[in-house]
Amino acid sequence: xxxxxxxxxxxxxxxxxxxxxxxxxxxxxxxxxxxxxxxxxxxxxxxxxxxxxxxxxxxxxxxxxxxxxxxxxxxxxxxxxxxxxxxxxxxxxxxxxxxxxxxxxxxxxxxxxxxxxxxxxxxxxxxxxxxxxxxxxxxxxxxxxxxxxxxxxxxxxxxxxxxxxxxxxxxxxxxxxxxxxxxxxxxxxxxxxxxxxxxxxxxxxxxxxxxxxxxxxxxxxxxxxxxxxxxxxxxxxxxxxxxxxxxxxxxxxxxxxxxxxxxxxxxxxxxxxxxxxxxxxxxxxxxxxxxxxxxxxxxxxxxxxxxxxxxxxxxxxxxxxxxxxxxxxxxxxxxxxxxxxxxxxxxxxxxxxxxxxxxxxxxxxxxxxxxxxxxxxxxxxxxxxxxxxxxxxxxxxxxxxxxx
Numbered sequence: 001x002x003x004x005x006x007x008x009x010x011x012x013x014x015x016x017x018x019x020x021x022x023x024x025x026x027x028x029x030x031x032x033x034x035x036x037x038x039x040x041x042x043x044x045x046x047x048x049x050x051x052x053x054x055x056x057x058x059x060x061x062x063x064x065x066x067x068x069x070x071x072x073x074x075x076x077x078x079x080x081x082x083x084x085x086x087x088x089x090x091x092x093x094x095x096x097x098x099x100x101x102x103x104x105x106x107x108x109x110x111x112x113x114x115x116x117x118x119x120x121x122x123x124x125x126x127x128x129x130x131x132x133x134x135x136x137x138x139x140x141x142x143x144x145x146x147x148x149x150x151x152x153x154x155x156x157x158x159x160x161x162x163x164x165x166x167x168x169x170x171x172x173x174x175x176x177x178x179x180x181x182x183x184x185x186x187x188x189x190x191x192x193x194x195x196x197x198x199x200x201x202x203x204x205x206x207x208x209x210x211x212x213x214x215x216x217x218x219x220x221x222x223x224x225x226x227x228x229x230x231x232x233x234x235x236x237x238x239x240x241x242x243x244x245x246x247x248x249x250x251x252x253x254x255x256x257x258x259x260x261x262x263x264x265x266x267x268x269x270x271x272x273x274x275x276x277x278x279x280x281x282x283x284x285x286x287x288x289x290x291x292x293x294x295x296x297x298x299x300x301x302x303x304x305x306x307x308x309x310x311x312x313x314x315x316x317x318x319x320x321x322x323x324x325x326x327x328x329x330x331x332x333x334x335x336x337x338x339x340x341x342x343x344x345x346x347x348x349x350x351x352x353x354x355x356x357x358x359x360x361x362x363x364x365x366x367x368x369x370x371x372x373x374x375x376x377x378x379x380x381x382x383x384x385x386x387x388x389x390x391x392x393x394x395x396x397x398x399x400x401x402x403x404x
Contacts, residue, residue: 002118002151002199004107005232006088006192010142010401011171016042016081018173021181021396024145025049026212030060042081044398046072048136048144061132066139073140084403089187090195091400092164093236096180097393102242103161105195106183106400108232109149109205111221114214119149120204120378123211123386133216143217143234143402146395147210150371151202153239160194171399179393183400205237206378208371209391220404234402236395240371246344247281247366248387250319251354253338254361256328260292263327263362270322271298279348281367285315288348288365290355310376315366316385334386343390344368 012020019040025048028036034052037043046053050069051060058065076082091106113119137143164184171183186195207214217233224230255263267273267289277297279288285305289296300318307313324330330338340360342350351363369388377384 002202002205003110003113004090004105004196004199004235004237005110006090006187006195007108007229007232007402008085008088009091009106010077010082010084010403012082012398013080014171017171017181017399018175020044020076020081021173021175021398022048023394024397027394030056042076044076044144047076047140048397061128061135066135069136070139073142073144082398082401085185087187088192089185090192091170092161092184092186093395093399094165094180094182095393095395096182097178097244100244100393102238102244102393103165104148104236104238105157105161105186106146106234106236107195107199108229108402109147109235109237111218111226111231111233113205114218114233118204119207119214120375121207121211121214122374122378122382122384123207124383125211125215129212130215130219133212134219137216137220137404141404143213143404145210145213145397146234146236146400147214147217148208148391148395149205149210149235149237150208150240150243150375151199151205151237152375153241154198154202157195157198158239160191160198164191175396181396181399204379205235206240206375208238208243208374208389209394224404228404229402230404232402232404234400236400240375243371244392245368245371245374246390246392247368248316248390249342249344249348249351249366250324250364250387251340251342251351251360252324252328252330252362252364253340253359256338258327260362263291264296266327267298267323270304271300273298279352279365281365284367284370285318286367287315287319289362290348290351290365291362293356310373310380311382311384314369314373314385314388316369316388319364319366320385341387345390345392 019042022044033045033049037045094103169182174180274297277295285300287298330336
C-alpha cells in the first residue's frame with residue numbers, strides 16, 4: 001500500500017513563478033541552459049545547472065558546481081523569491097499542453113517503499129547520474145526536481161481532484177513553450193486524511209520519469225538513516241489514464257553497407273511494407289521508415305508479435321532484435337555510435353531534416369509505448385529497453401521543492 005505524506009513545500013512567490021520555474025536539468029545541455037537563463041537572474045537553471053555561472057570549461061561534476069548551486073538556491077530563498085509554507089500540505093499540479101491536460105498530486109513519497117518495490121521502476125540507472133543527483137540533493141538539503149509517478153486511476157480520487165481544481169488556484173502561468181502550469185493547495189485536515197487513506201488502498205505506484213532522482217533520494221535516505229525528512233522524496237503522481245506518452249524515434253548513421261533497395265528487400269522478411277507510406281504510425285506494431293526522401297509504412301509480421309512476454313512484444317524490442325542488431329550491427333543501442341534517438345516532441349519533420357541533411361541515412365518513427373505496457377512490465381519486475389518512452393509535458397523544476 002502506498003504511503004504518501006503532506007509536506008511544507010518551498011515554492012516561488014506566485015507572481016515570480018513564470019520567471020523561476022524551468023524545465024528539468026536533464027533535458028538540455030549546459031550550453032542550452034546558459035542561453036535560456038541569459039538575462040534571467042531568477043531562472044532556476046542557476047540552481048539545477050549551476051555550471052552556467054562558472055567558466056564554460058568547468059567540469060560539471062566539480063565540487064564548485066554543487067557549491068554554486070547551493071549559493072544560488074540560498075540567494076533565491078534569502079531574497080524571498082522562494083518561500084517555504086508554514087504547514088504541511090498536499091498540492092495539485094495541472095499542466096495543459098495543446099489539447100492535453102493532466103492533473104497530478106504533489107506529495108512526499110516513501111524512500112523505503114521505493115526500496116521495497118511498492119514504488120515500481122522499469123529502467124536501469126547509471127551510477128554516475130545517481131552520484132550527480134546525490135551530490136545535488138546533499139548540497140541543497142532539498143529535492144528540487146520531482147519524480148513523475150503514476151497509479152491506476154480511481155473514481156474517488158478523480159472526483160476529489162475535479163472538485164479541488166474548480167476552486168481558485170494558488171499559482172497559474174504559461175511557460176515560453178506554451179505549456180500552462182497551475183497549482184492548488186490541499187491543506188485541510190479532512191482533505192489530507194482523505195488523500196492518505198485513498199493511496200493507502202492503492203497497492204503500487206509506478207515511476208514514469210525520474211529513475212535517477214528517486215534512486216538518489218533513496219541513497220541519501222540510507223546515508224542519513226532517515227534523519228529529518230530524508231525518508232521521503234518529492235513526487236507528482238498522475239492517474240494512468242491522463243498520461244501522455246510520445247514516441248521515441250530512431251535515426252541511423254548508415255545502412256551498414258547496403259543500398260536502399262537491398263535494405264528494403266531484407267526488411268520484407270520482417271515487415272509488410274507499403275512503399276508510399278505515411279510519417280506517423282497509427283497503431284501498435286506499425287512503424288515509419290524515412291529513406292531517400294520517402295516515407296514507407298512498416299507493419300511487423302504477425303508471427304513476430306504473437307509472443308506472451310510483454311517486453312518481447314514491445315515495438316522497440318522487436319525493432320532492436322529483428323532489425324537494428326542483425327541488419328545494422330547495432331548490438332547495444334546504449335553505446336553504439338551508429339544510432340541516435342529523437343524525442344517525439346520534435347515531430348517527424350525533425351527526422352526528415354536529419355536524414356535529408358546527410359547526417360543520417362534513415363529514420364524510424366515509432367508508435368508510442370502505452371502506459372498499460374509500462375505498468376504490466378513493471379508489475380512483472382521487468383526492465384524496458386532504453387529510450388522506450390518520452391513523457392510530455394515535462395514537470396517544471398522549482399514549482400515545489402522538498403526540504404529534507
